[in-house]
Each structure stands twice: as C-alpha cells, then as structure tokens.
Amino acid sequence: xxxxxxxxxxxxxxxxxxxxxxxxxxxxxxxxxxxxxxxxxxxxxxxxxxxxxxxxxxxxxxxxxxxxxxxxxxxxxxxxxxxxxxxxxxxxxxxxxxxxxxxxxxxxxxxxxxxxxxxxxxxxxxxxxxxxxxxxxxxxxxxxxxxxxxxxxxxxxxxxxxxxxxxxxxxxxxxxxxxxxxxxxxxxxxxxxxxxxxxxxxxxxxxxxxxxxxxxxxxxxxxxxxxxxxxxxxxxxxxxxxxxxxxxxxxxxxxxxxxxxxxxxxxxxxxxxxxxxxxxxxxxxxxxxxxxxxxxxxxxxxxxxxxxxxxxxxxxxxxxxxxxxxxxxxxxxxxxxxxxxxxxxxxxxxxxxxxxxxxxxxxxxxxxxxxxxxxxxxxxxxxxxxxxxxxxxxxxxxxxxxxxxxxxxxxxxxxxxxxxxxxxxxxxxxxxxxxxxxxxxxxxxxxxxxxxxxxxxxxx
Numbered sequence: 001x002x003x004x005x006x007x008x009x010x011x012x013x014x015x016x017x018x019x020x021x022x023x024x025x026x027x028x029x030x031x032x033x034x035x036x037x038x039x040x041x042x043x044x045x046x047x048x049x050x051x052x053x054x055x056x057x058x059x060x061x062x063x064x065x066x067x068x069x070x071x072x073x074x075x076x077x078x079x080x081x082x083x084x085x086x087x088x089x090x091x092x093x094x095x096x097x098x099x100x101x102x103x104x105x106x107x108x109x110x111x112x113x114x115x116x117x118x119x120x121x122x123x124x125x126x127x128x129x130x131x132x133x134x135x136x137x138x139x140x141x142x143x144x145x146x147x148x149x150x151x152x153x154x155x156x157x158x159x160x161x162x163x164x165x166x167x168x169x170x171x172x173x174x175x176x177x178x179x180x181x182x183x184x185x186x187x188x189x190x191x192x193x194x195x196x197x198x199x200x201x202x203x204x205x206x207x208x209x210x211x212x213x214x215x216x217x218x219x220x221x222x223x224x225x226x227x228x229x230x231x232x233x234x235x236x237x238x239x240x241x242x243x244x245x246x247x248x249x250x251x252x253x254x255x256x257x258x259x260x261x262x263x264x265x266x267x268x269x270x271x272x273x274x275x276x277x278x279x280x281x282x283x284x285x286x287x288x289x290x291x292x293x294x295x296x297x298x299x300x301x302x303x304x305x306x307x308x309x310x311x312x313x314x315x316x317x318x319x320x321x322x323x324x325x326x327x328x329x330x331x332x333x334x335x336x337x338x339x340x341x342x343x344x345x346x347x348x349x350x351x352x353x354x355x356x357x358x359x360x361x362x363x364x365x366x367x368x369x370x371x372x373x374x375x376x377x378x379x380x381x382x383x384x385x386x387x388x389x390x391x392x393x394x395x396x397x398x399x400x401x402x403x404x405x406x407x408x409x410x411x412x413x414x415x416x417x418x419x420x421x422x423x424x425x426x427x428x429x430x431x432x433x434x435x436x437x438x439x440x441x442x443x444x445x446x447x448x449x450x451x452x453x454x455x456x457x458x459x460x
Contacts, residue, residue, distance in 0.1 A: 031172060031302055031304055032077075032171070032172065032216065033074055033170070033173050033303075033305040034074070034075035034168040034169065035073065035074050035075070035171035035173070035213045035221060036072070036168035037167065037213065038160050038164040039070040039259050040068065040069050040156055040159075041068060042087065043063055043066045043067045044060065044126050044149055044239070047060050048060055048126045048127065048142070048145050049126070049127045049142050049146065050123075050127065050237065050239075051089075051123065051127045051132065052132075052232070053235055054136075056136075056235075056237070057137075059142065059237075060126070060239060062238045062239070063238055064236070064240035064278065065249065066239070067087075067122075067125055068088055068241070068248070069085065069086070069087045069153075069156065070085070070086050070160075070261045071084070071086075071161050071163070072164060072213065072222055072224060072261060073161065073164040074213075076305040076307040078306075081114060081165075082115070082116075083116070085116065085117050085160070085161065086120070087120065088120050088241035088244070089121075089122065089128065090121055090123065090131065090132075090405070091379075092119055092131075092403065092404060093406075095129075095130055096130075096131075096154060097117050099154055100117060100158060103154070103158045104161055108161070108165065111309075111311070112364075113364060115403075116366070116375050118263040118399055118401065119401045120231050120264050121231050121264045121267075121379075121400075121401050122231040122241050123231060123232050123234070124234050124238065124242055125239060126146070127146050128146065128153070129146055129151075133344075134340045134341045135337040135340075136337075169221075170215065171221060172214045172215075172216065172218075173211065173212070173303040173368065173369065174212040174303065175210065175211045175300060175301050175368075175371045176295050176298070176299075176300045176395075177207045177209050177210065177295070177395060178208035178210055180290075181206050182229070182272050182273075182284050182288075183206065183229035183267060183270040184200055184204075184271055184272070185204055186230075186270065186273070187202060189201055191271070191275075194273045195274060202269075203383060203386055204270065205385045205386060208226070208227055208291045208292060209265075209398075210225045210296065211223070211225070211368075211397075219257070220296070221259070222259045222260075223251060223258055223296065224263065225251075225260070225288075226263040226264065226397065226399060227244070227262075227265055228265030228267035228382055228398070228400070229243075229267040229270045230267055230268070230271050231243060232271060233276070233277075233280050234277075236278075242281055243284035243285040244262040244285070244288070246281055246284070247260070247285040247286070247288040248260040248261070248262055249285070250286055250289035251292060251293065263399045263402075265380075265385060265398050265399065265400055266398050266400045267400065268378075268381045268382075268400065269382055270382055272284050301369075301370070302369075304369040304370070306367075306368075308454040308456075309364070309365065309367070309454065310364065310365045310451075310453045311362070311365075312362075312363050312450055313360040313362050314443060315358045316358060316361045316435055316436070316439055316442065316443075317358045318359070318431065318435060318436060319433045319434055319435070321355040321357070321432035322355075324349055327345050327349065341427050341428075341430060345432055359407075359431075361377055362376075362377040362402070362403045362404050363376055363377070363443060363447060363450065364376075364403065365451065365456065366454075371395075372395075372396040373396070373397045374396060374399065375403065376398070376399065376400050376402060376409065376443070377401075377402055378401070378404070378405055378409040379405065379408040379421075379425075381409065381410055381411050384411060384444075387440070388447065390459075391444070391447070391459065392456065393459035406431070407426055407429040407431050408420075408421045408422075408429075409443070410439070410440075412437065412440040415434070415435060415437060415440075416437075422434065
C-alpha cells in the first residue's frame, strides 16, 4: 500500500511543478520587458534668470531643492524601444527639442515617435535659450549664461538617455490611475477669493496616472506619475521643482532605490490654490505622493511587453498677424514685455518680409501593452484631457508640455471666451497672433488618425 501512495504523491508533485512552470511561462517570462533608468542633477551652478514669471526682476538666489532630469528606456519583446525624459524645467523650446531628438536618432537610431521630452513646467527653474525671451529683461551677460546652460543641458540629456539604455535589465511594467484634488480651475475661481469659496467651478481632471517599473524580483526601479496642474505654488528666487519636486522626493524616500519621474498633464488652466508658500508646496507634494503610493500598494494592471508608437505635427494656423503700421504704433504705446514683443515682431517682419502664418504642433501616441499614452506640445488646457478620455477611455495617460512648449493650446470654448489662455498668452510666447478657430477639432482629428496606426480603438 505504501508504494502506490508514494507514487501518487510524487506524481501529484510533478504535475504541480509542470502546471506552475507553464503558468510562470505565461504570466512571467511572457510579460518581461527590458527597462533602464538614469537621473542627473541639472540645477544651474551660478545665478541665472528664472523662467515663468514676467514679474521677476533679477536672477536666481540659491536652491530650495535640486532640479533633475530623468530618463526611462523601455524595450518590448521584439526589441522596439521608447524613451521618456522628465525634467524640472518650464518647457523645451522647439530648437532645443529638435536638436536633442536629432542627436538621439543619430546616436541610438531612435525615431521621433519613440521619444518624449517632458517638462514639469516648474516656474522655479532656469530660463532656456529662445524660450519666452520677450518677457525677461535680459542683458548680454545673462543671455550668454543662458546659452551656455542650454548647450550643456542638451549634452546632458543625450548622455542621460545613453546611461538609461546601458542600464537596462529584465523588468515588469504596471499601470493604473489614482486621484488627488488640489488643482483648481483658475479661469472660474479667482485666486483672491479662493479661501472663502464654498464651491469650486469649472472643468477639472483629478486623475493621477501611475506607471510602475519593477525588476523580476518585484523590487521597484522607477515610478512614473503625472498630474494636470500648474507647478506655480512658489514664486521665490530659489530653484525647485515646486510641488512636483517635493512629490518626487517623498516617493523616493518612501521607496529607497526607486527613481520617481513626474510629467505634467493638460493643466494649463489649472492652478494649485491657495499658493505662494513653501509649506503649501510641500503639502501638495505630499498629497500627490500619497495618491501615487496608494496606487502602488493596490492591484495594478500588468502590461504586456509590446510597443506601438506614432508621431505627427499638425499645422495650426494663426489669425491675421499685425502689419508693420500696427506694430509700430503698438511698440510706441506699450511697455515691458509687450514693447519687446512688438520690437521683435517688427524685426522679423522687416528681415523676412512676413510673419509666420502657421506652426507645426507636435502630437504623439504610445501604446505600451494596453496602456495608451498621449503626448501633446504646448500648454494644453484641461478640455483636451476630458475630450480625449471621451474618445479613448478614462484610463489613458495625457502628457502636456511635451517635445515643444511654444504657447498655450486653448480649446474652442476658451478661444471663444478669450482671456489670457485664449488671447494674450500668445504675445508672452512671442507668437505673431492668436490661434485660428478650429484648433481643437484639428488636434483631436489627428489623434483619431494616429490611433489607427497604433492599433488603438475608441472607447465604447
């Protein structure tokens, strides 16, 4: 009786091993990516003019916490690769972005569709070359400092991607969305009255997209997360990543050895309110980090190792730009950055004979497993995230301020309403005129076309 029993036990054990090995093959090795991550401090070493606020009247005066550039390289089973770069910067201007992406193409064979250069849009970072130059009263000394910093930054980011690529190891990829609610629609809720408001108005998207990268033992290597809200809690003269910087610091303290990477969403018309103190920036950073950490602790969607990408540039048209007579009159009557805008437009008009009538606007799609990621250039308002989620589903990730931050990108509603985001912000960015009506439909239609190329189907 003992031998048959022993045989049965051994047989059952072998069946268990075979079945579980097969399951491991289906759920383990079949879902293995390759991933590499790297980070580098990009805090300027000397005083430099700070980006974002026209009211600043002098260069930086120290550091609250360091600014970072971080890179994540992902490779799927067939060997397709993508790289996400996140930075504590106001935004990449077109020329710098093109230079970096061209160099990555030459050095690593990466196409535009495979690269996302993302900025947190912190208003406590350095001015970059040819980015919102009209609003800063820069002298030649400061312009040279900015030029040197910008050139070094290009080299640093190219090297950073190489470091991330060289550090790739087998990995697992997960995604999900959380929620946090400190963003406030600034068009509908004036800052001065925010403390006494009992009800907040206007459209919002409170989602916190989260992607986790872990090695095959389950140890987290990186966490990528976003939020749609201006990083404008602070207006001081010290460098920092604002609330997004504090959130990254908090997450890296909670998960030693992991790299936390923040991307800005479609938060161009969303502000952290109230604001203007370091404790508030720290509070919002901790709130965001807590929302991310909650997602990390709960069950997340496991992403299959497959990559599909698409990239396009939509020609967005301007309304009729001013003529020489209008610009001369405006320059004579205006002051500050508006006067500098008119002078620069006049110089362009006289040199080239005309002002630009359109702009190549970058749009991009990644499909990582079944996770759809949409990246958009410029300062994108919240309406775009809402409309894209209606088209593709609530679980998508929407990245704004990606690849080129050339101006605000208003929705049709905001363009009709006017105000800063729809009208006067074009001048801040040195654009010749506001956008032509139809901008929203053009952008959304392009995403629908691109979706077909990446195997994405609209949500039911």
